[in-house]
Amino acid sequence: MFELTGFQRDLLYVIAGFDQPSGQEIKAELEAHTGREITHGRLYPNLDTLVNQGYVDKGQIDRRTNWYALSENGREALVERHEWEDNYLPFEAAAPT
Template identity: 45%
Template sequence: MIIDEARYGLGIKRELEDYYSEDVNHGRLYPNLNDLVAMGLVEKTELDKRTNLYTATELGVRVRNEDADWVEERLTVAIDEEVA
């Protein structure tokens, strides 16, 4: 998604719809993207009057990687407890 390469809003919407197999509401997507921008996790640049490009910042990539590491650690603990 945004972590891998810059995306425009409609492209993000389509990827989310494919992933979740359901429609994504514009009225929720863009405010959420703006929240990520405000948190410094995503950078928004204007491509033209109607299209914005969203790119993960260094902070955004770091937070995503830390979250992925946390989830992996928890899964490992859960699996180890299941096996024991």
């Protein structure tokens, strides 16, 4: 996953949180959390990259709409990334009170 951009990793995390979201659902979720507009010209080429690299599966809902889902490779990559990041966190998250 080190070859991916931060945006591409964000896409993976959003896709992981949904059951076969459309590109528009992914876009809306990212925009809601970042407060910034994401253009089609940025979103879809990055989704295609993730599909081509085997991190994401893609299927068709209708003629104009595709769904996206993490592949097994994508799921494993996210788990490995999470474990790697945990090695560098200098603290444990405090439990909510």
